[in-house]
Amino acid sequence: MSADIPLGTYLFKRLNQVGIEHIFGVPGDFNLKLLDHVYNVEGLKWVGTCNELNGAYAADGYARESGVPGVIVTTYAVGELSALNGISGANAENVPVIHIVGQSPRFAQDEHVLLHHSPAPHGLRPNDHSDYEKASEPLCCTTEKLWDPKKAPEQIDNLIYKVMQLKEPGTLFVPADMVSLPVSTANLSKKIAPAMPFHPSTDEVAQAILDAFAKAKRPVVLNDLFATRFNMKERTMQILERTGAYGYCTFLGRSSIEETHPQFGGVYNGQVSLKGVSKAIEEDSDFILNIGAHVSDFNSGGMSRTIDDSKLIIVHAFYARVFGKNYDNVFFGHVLDRVLQQLPVKVPAHVDTSKPKVDFPNPELKGKITQLTLPHVISKFLTPGDTLIAETGTFQYGSRCCSLPKDALYFAQYYYSSIGFALPLLSVPPWARLSHPIRTSVSTLLRVTDLP
Amino acid sequence: MSADIPLGTYLFKRLNQVGIEHIFGVPGDFNLKLLDHVYNVEGLKWVGTCNELNGAYAADGYARESGVPGVIVTTYAVGELSALNGISGANAENVPVIHIVGQSPRFAQDEHVLLHHSPAPHGLRPNDHSDYEKASEPLCCTTEKLWDPKKAPEQIDNLIYKVMQLKEPGTLFVPADMVSLPVSTANLSKKIAPAMPFHPSTDEVAQAILDAFAKAKRPVVLNDLFATRFNMKERTMQILERTGAYGYCTFLGRSSIEETHPQFGGVYNGQVSLKGVSKAIEEDSDFILNIGAHVSDFNSGGMSRTIDDSKLIIVHAFYARVFGKNYDNVFFGHVLDRVLQQLPVKVPAHVDTSKPKVDFPNPELKGKITQLTLPHVISKFLTPGDTLIAETGTFQYGSRCCSLPKDALYFAQYYYSSIGFALPLLSVPPWARLSHPIRTSVSTLLRVTDLP
Numbered sequence: 001m002s003a004d005i006p007l008g009t010y011l012f013k014r015l016n017q018v019g020i021e022h023i024f025g026v027p028g029d030f031n032l033k034l035l036d037h038v039y040n041v042e043g044l045k046w047v048g049t050c051n052e053l054n055g056a057y058a059a060d061g062y063a064r065e066s067g068v069p070g071v072i073v074t075t076y077a078v079g080e081l082s083a084l085n086g087i088s089g090a091n092a093e094n095v096p097v098i099h100i101v102g103q104s105p106r107f108a109q110d111e112h113v114l115l116h117h118s119p120a121p122h123g124l125r126p127n128d129h130s131d132y133e134k135a136s137e138p139l140c141c142t143t144e145k146l147w148d149p150k151k152a153p154e155q156i157d158n159l160i161y162k163v164m165q166l167k168e169p170g171t172l173f174v175p176a177d178m179v180s181l182p183v184s185t186a187n188l189s190k191k192i193a194p195a196m197p198f199h200p201s202t203d204e205v206a207q208a209i210l211d212a213f214a215k216a217k218r219p220v221v222l223n224d225l226f227a228t229r230f231n232m233k234e235r236t237m238q239i240l241e242r243t244g245a246y247g248y249c250t251f252l253g254r255s256s257i258e259e260t261h262p263q264f265g266g267v268y269n270g271q272v273s274l275k276g277v278s279k280a281i282e283e284d285s286d287f288i289l290n291i292g293a294h295v296s297d298f299n300s301g302g303m304s305r306t307i308d309d310s311k312l313i314i315v316h317a318f319y320a321r322v323f324g325k326n327y328d329n330v331f332f333g334h335v336l337d338r339v340l341q342q343l344p345v346k347v348p349a350h351v352d353t354s355k356p357k358v359d360f361p362n363p364e365l366k367g368k369i370t371q372l373t374l375p376h377v378i379s380k381f382l383t384p385g386d387t388l389i390a391e392t393g394t395f396q397y398g399s400r401c402c403s404l405p406k407d408a409l410y411f412a413q414y415y416y417s418s419i420g421f422a423l424p425l426l427s428v429p430p431w432a433r434l435s436h437p438i439r440t441s442v443s444t445l446l447r448v449t450d451l452p
Numbered sequence: 453m454s455a456d457i458p459l460g461t462y463l464f465k466r467l468n469q470v471g472i473e474h475i476f477g478v479p480g481d482f483n484l485k486l487l488d489h490v491y492n493v494e495g496l497k498w499v500g501t502c503n504e505l506n507g508a509y510a511a512d513g514y515a516r517e518s519g520v521p522g523v524i525v526t527t528y529a530v531g532e533l534s535a536l537n538g539i540s541g542a543n544a545e546n547v548p549v550i551h552i553v554g555q556s557p558r559f560a561q562d563e564h565v566l567l568h569h570s571p572a573p574h575g576l577r578p579n580d581h582s583d584y585e586k587a588s589e590p591l592c593c594t595t596e597k598l599w600d601p602k603k604a605p606e607q608i609d610n611l612i613y614k615v616m617q618l619k620e621p622g623t624l625f626v627p628a629d630m631v632s633l634p635v636s637t638a639n640l641s642k643k644i645a646p647a648m649p650f651h652p653s654t655d656e657v658a659q660a661i662l663d664a665f666a667k668a669k670r671p672v673v674l675n676d677l678f679a680t681r682f683n684m685k686e687r688t689m690q691i692l693e694r695t696g697a698y699g700y701c702t703f704l705g706r707s708s709i710e711e712t713h714p715q716f717g718g719v720y721n722g723q724v725s726l727k728g729v730s731k732a733i734e735e736d737s738d739f740i741l742n743i744g745a746h747v748s749d750f751n752s753g754g755m756s757r758t759i760d761d762s763k764l765i766i767v768h769a770f771y772a773r774v775f776g777k778n779y780d781n782v783f784f785g786h787v788l789d790r791v792l793q794q795l796p797v798k799v800p801a802h803v804d805t806s807k808p809k810v811d812f813p814n815p816e817l818k819g820k821i822t823q824l825t826l827p828h829v830i831s832k833f834l835t836p837g838d839t840l841i842a843e844t845g846t847f848q849y850g851s852r853c854c855s856l857p858k859d860a861l862y863f864a865q866y867y868y869s870s871i872g873f874a875l876p877l878l879s880v881p882p883w884a885r886l887s888h889p890i891r892t893s894v895s896t897l898l899r900v901t902d903l904p
Contacts, residue, residue, distance in 0.1 A: 051872070053505070053534060077537075077540060077544075077868070077870075078537055078540075078541075078868065078869065078870040078871070081536045081537035081540050081591075082505060082536075082537040082870075084533045084534075084536055084537075084587060085529075085530055085533035085534040085536075088529060088530075088533050088571075088584070088587075089530075091571065091572060092529075092569075092570070092571055092572050093572070094572060113749070113755075114746070114747060114748035114749065114867070115748070115749050116748065116749055116750050116866075116867060116868070116869040117544075117868060117869055117870075118544070118748075119540075119543065119544055120543060120544050120545070120546060120620075120867075122770065123768065123769075123770025123771045123780065123781070124770070124771045124778055124780050131590045131591070132540070132590070132591075134586070134587075134589070134590040135536060135540075135586075135587040135588075135590055135591060136587075137586070138583045138584070138586040138587055139533075139583070139584075139587060168572075294566070295566060296566035296567070296568065296570075297565070297566065297567050297568055298568050303565075316575065317575075318574065318575025318576070319575045319576045326576055328575065328576050329575070414568075415566070415568060415572075416529070416530065416568070416569060417530065417568040417569055418529075418530040418534075418569075419530070420503070
């Protein structure tokens with residue numbers, strides 16, 4: 001039988017075990033004791049943020065940057081509700097964020113005490129401390145409320161598993177009096193290794209892709225949000241090299257394709273793409289493998305994406321669509337692994353590998369910086385392994401002219417589009433990828449305002 | 453038959469009719485057209501706030517200051533969710549706030565379009581634009597979603613009525629495409645005049661109060677949150693004058709009693725009151741009329757209020773409690789009106805009207821300002837009709853030593869206690885009570901930081 005440890009320590013040990021090294025948040029009356037346990041776990045650091053909304057944004061950015069869940073700790077009511085817009089953004093863009101809420105103690109909840117932060121009673125009817133939980137529920141994939149120390153380890157593990165598996169936020173409610181209670185360490189030796197279930201239609205989808213590549217003369221790979229989030233980059237690059245396809249990405253698909261590779265074709269945004277990009281994809285290609293599609297307005301040139309189902313296979317984290325036929329619950333990681341097992345190493349001779357012509361602007365960079373020249377100016381500052389984050393606004397669209405160096409990350413909220421998202425993230429990258437092998441600097445270059 | 457006007461204009465006309473002169477909020481894609489209609493209503497002004505949380509706080513402060521609902525307009529998702537903590541605070545402390553959310557247009561909701569700000573689809577399952585509404589529902593007394601222009605005027609009127617009646621927030625969801633649709637003006641001639649239903653037990657409660665005052669030698673009136681919110685001040689002062697009772701208030705009951713009146717006894721906070729106050733109430737009194745009780749931790753000296761049921765009558769907006777016996781749904785406005793109809797004008801001869809001894813500190817105000825001297829220093833700046841707002845923190849408690857001048861307002865979030873509440877309110881009072889007859893200045897004196 002293994003020794004017990006305090007629940008708070010168990011929680012942070014588990015988070016650290018899956019690769020989390022930083023905990024964001026704001027202290028408050030009902031999470032103070034919980035936060036003490038951050039310091040019981042070697043390798044875990046506390047990053048206080050100036051308010052909870054910024055903390056939620058930072059946790060979101062940490063997850064995008066590191067690939068492991070971002071964690072934010074808030075206090076009951078005033079903290080948790082202030083974070084909700086950030087959690088909702090993570091939910092909309094499938095970012096794994098764990099929101100830990102330090103709640104009022106169990107006795108106060110049971111006895112409906114009018115503790116500060118708690119809801120109003122309604123005349124003679126007592127208040128209900130769990131009212132606030134209902135506000136989080138529609139904004140995340142799972143919630144767990146710890147109440148029984150015997151069940152808590154399993155609940156914590158399940159929440160971490162689900163958040164990592166689905167790349168969606170989860171909320172963990174921890175009553176303040178639970179934090180120091182002893183819980184079993186038995187689970188600590190079991191690794192949390194989330195995986196998507198293997199679907200029997202996987203081979204059918206993979207075969208359709210293999211057949212299409214075998215015939216196609218102008219194949220194209222188009223990466224989108226879910227390719228980024230589920231890290232399909234290595235698989236994507238192997239497919240490009242073996243098929244001769246040119247690779248494109250949407251705004252939300254950036255970072256899922258190596259833009260320094262000679263087969264990178266550019267950023268696709270429907271009819272608002274750079275001249276040549278939409279032609280290469282929509283008109284000139286005879287097969288499109290669309291990895292992780294997310295056809296939302298800002299990410300598809302205002303819904304101007306025009307790709308015929310007859311030449312389109314979509315693979316995705318949660319489904320596939322083969323020439324118009326849907327396959328529910330087929331995971332693209334499994335599909336692409338099957339494809340790569342059978343895909344010939346050599347590009348077929350009939351493939352036209354000539355570079356599609358794209359009008360990539362090349363403005364003179366003298367004089368004042370303008371909206372037109374800015375992306376090119378920014379590009380000059382970028383070094384391998386850098387992270388570029390754009391605020392919701394005009395620059396997001398100009399950023400298609402930013403040339404990303406090797407292994408760079410680029411992200412912005414093209415779908416949820418919460419203005420204010422970028423600034424709190426500026427403090428995240430140096431922490432989240434300090435040990436990145438290719439990173440040469442950790443300086444931060446800030447640009448927030450719009451230019452004429 | 454009356455002519456139609458655009459729905460947006462109807463909404464703002466109705467708000468203006470109940471006395472609202474300022475609309476707070478932040479523009480966003482889905483409320484821009486709605487905001488244009490603010491300018492169609494003479495006497496209505498737009499007050500942009502730097503973010504939605506501050507906007508919600510400002511609307512809350514506007515309501516506390518003016519007595520009419522505070523209004524905040526936000527945009528779909530990113531705006532509405534950022535405001536939730538402020539709405540929740542209004543809900544916890546019974547402040548009438550109307551949260552108007554400009555939503556995605558109806559066709560986009562019907563067709564589950566992946567419009568920016570909207571929720572994620574789940575694989576092949578479409579998104580649901582109404583997910584975010586579920587986050588607001590537990591945090592307000594009522595929500596209305598406008599969808600049919602024929603029903604919209606009634607829905608708007610009902611929401612305003614309920615918010616004003618219960619002094620709780622309500623949320624109005626307005627799809628962006630609804631704003632310009634013509635609606636009937638028929639209701640505009642009907643006044644929205646919220647009232648609480650008259651309960652048949654009203655007379656029984658009133659009689660118990662009359663009997664108790666007739667016998668009591670040391671009667672006390674103790675005002676609390678609901679006395680402030682439902683404006684029981686005039687009734688309270690009449691009762692003090694006719695009964696000879698001394699009047700006290702909790703922190704949340706301030707502004708519901710005239711503190712310059714010779715029968716004002718001080719601020720009661722359980723065992724943490726100034727020396728003499730709790731003795732006068734808990735020990736020396738033989739009858740306590742508690743108007744609008746709200747026994748929450750910070751408002752009762754950490755639940756140290758000790759008042760025996762045998763000498764206590766509570767009247768409240770939503771119930772009464774007479775020597776331990778509860779009466780549901782009895783409204784204190786009706787009760788106190790009945791009491792005043794029958795209460796003798798002259799103080800009974802047997803009442804001991806000698807002033808209870810309270811140790812009110814009188815520190816020397818030389819040298820550095822300290823936590824001890826600050827309330828006294830602040831008091832010197834206050835002029836009649838002023839509004840004093842304390843941030844959640846230490847000064848809240850020191851403020852019991854602030855002497856409020858005639859007709860002053862004082863408030864702070866003693867129950868919900870969201871740190872950050874006070875600052876955004878500093879811009880509110882000059883607007884909300886510009887025309888106040890007794891106000892002599894509209895300057896703002898700011899104090900946010902804590903002192904040693």
